Amino acid sequence: MPELPEVQTVVDTLRPCVVGHAVRGVKLRRSDFATPIGFDWQSVVGRTVTNLRRRAKRIVFELDTGGGGSFYGHLGMTGRMTFCDPSTELAKHTHALFTFDHGELRCVDPRRFGGLVWLGEESDEARLGPEPLEMRSQTLAKRLLTTRRPVKSALLDQAFIAGLGNIYVDEALFAAGIHPLTPCRDLDRDDAGKLCRSIKRTLNKAIQHRGSTLRDYVDAAGNKGGFQKLHRVYDRAGQPCQRCRAPIERIVLGGRSTHFCPACQPVLHP
DNA sequence: GTCCATGTTCTTTA
DNA sequence: CTAAAGAACATGGA
Secondary structure (H helix, E strand, O other), X not given: OOOHHHHHHHHHHHHHHHOXXXXXXXXXXXXXXXXXXXXXXXXXXXXXXEXXXXXXXXXXXXXXXXXXXXXXXXXXXXXXXXXXXXXXXXXXXXXXXXXXXXXXXXXXXXXXXXXXXXXXXOOOOOOOOOOOOOOOHHHHHHHHOXXXXXXXXXHHOOOOOOOOOHHHHHHHHHHHOOOOOOEHHXXXXXXXXXXXXXXXXXXXXXXXXXXXXXXXXXXXXXXXXXXXXXXXXXXXXXXEOOOXXXXXXXXXXXXXXXXXXXXXXXXXXX
């Protein structure tokens, strides 16, 4: 469910609920939802959330000092983080709760691919590539030259660029007119510029529409996104391309469904 | 019963 | 060595 635009929307809607407020209680209903195992989450009780931000697909909570430190939540594929009244009925698969004076933050995740990670004083940067919305075209161009793998695989790799997922990679490659199988090395500086702009335009538009809800995704207030209505290729196999009417194709690349328009996204060097 | 799913990480294969 | 492919994780919907 959550790629950069969805995570950004959760952060934006959750921020006013938690920043400046002290955690009054923590309940971990499954010990394996949080890592590292053995960390005492009760030590968070009494501390104030000083900042909430997104890094890649992570929701980072910064706490006031008295130990300092931070932790992040990851939504995996089906995770939700919502802020609600404590009297609200507990949803199935609620694994963690953070109580505040004026409400409760709940982590729900049926498939449990997400989780909570205590960072303490450590950085949250390990194995993460640059932020797509801040990345310069030259940075992308340079990175593309380092590998021959299909451009889609690279864009899904969080160490290559951090925050894109299956939907927005397909959408951004369509916007850029680049075939997903194109080897990174075959993309020149102009291609990189076009791709960089397409990634940013796609992500910003998706954020404006509060993300894509295919099934589970909701923001911190429980509202669905609207960008799924504007997808041009994702999950549209067989339907006519909105630009040229050719049927959208679906292939499997790196184990992931991949959608593209064979006419608008020609193979570069057949 | 089958296949598929917005993610990540580890192992196997080439 | 690199990188591609596959499997694994766990649940639910079509």
